[in-house]
Amino acid sequence: MIQINQINKGANMNQYLIYNNKNEYENYKKEFSNLSDARHWIINHLDLSNEWNIKPIKKVHHTEYKKNYKKYILSTVETGLNDEPLKTDDEKIKYIFDRFYSEYGFMINRVGKYKAMSEWLSGLALDIEYYNYKIVKLAKDMGSLDTDSTYKAEQKIINNYFDFMANIILGFEPKEVK
Numbered sequence: 001m002i003q004i005n006q007i008n009k010g011a012n013m014n015q016y017l018i019y020n021n022k023n024e025y026e027n028y029k030k031e032f033s034n035l036s037d038a039r040h041w042i043i044n045h046l047d048l049s050n051e052w053n054i055k056p057i058k059k060v061h062h063t064e065y066k067k068n069y070k071k072y073i074l075s076t077v078e079t080g081l082n083d084e085p086l087k088t089d090d091e092k093i094k095y096i097f098d099r100f101y102s103e104y105g106f107m108i109n110r111v112g113k114y115k116a117m118s119e120w121l122s123g124l125a126l127d128i129e130y131y132n133y134k135i136v137k138l139a140k141d142m143g144s145l146d147t148d149s150t151y152k153a154e155q156k157i158i159n160n161y162f163d164f165m166a167n168i169i170l171g172f173e174p175k176e177v178k
Helices: 035-045 062-075 089-111 113-122 132-142 151-159 161-171
Strands: 002-004 014-020 027-032 052-056
Touching (some): 035 052, 062 132, 132 151
Parallel strands (some): 002 052
Antiparallel strands (some): 014 027, 014 052
8 A cells, every 4th residue: 555645746856755654664765756756666666565655855846735735624524514425625615615704704804814714723613733743744744844844944834834724725715705
């Protein structure tokens, strides 16, 4: 089994960490032009009965990690208001914005949509990470923070987390919603 923590389709060579969940000492640092090449290397060179993970070592371009965050956020939404399963991304996006406008829409005129979304998220409206160490791990897994980041960089990620997530969510707001 191969678990992919990041999608990167760049022309430049990127360094990836390939590691095994069953044996923490079995890991490889290799350069590939993209994630697909890293996956093929695993298939051709490693024992597939092990659980392999692929993680970028360095921060990736913002257009790539924003896609990762969108996928992550939507993966946290499983059911709607009446516990009906939400299967498509469009259903999940509609659910997020319907809830946001219903529960926190009144704050938009007071503080603006961006700040209102950030405050709504900080109240744990969605089931996204909220523990500091998990926020840092998420940023590394998504590719928005280097795996060898400094304490100062990690604190910046933690301090701006809900604002950042608000920005990501507002970036995929459908045009027809309010």
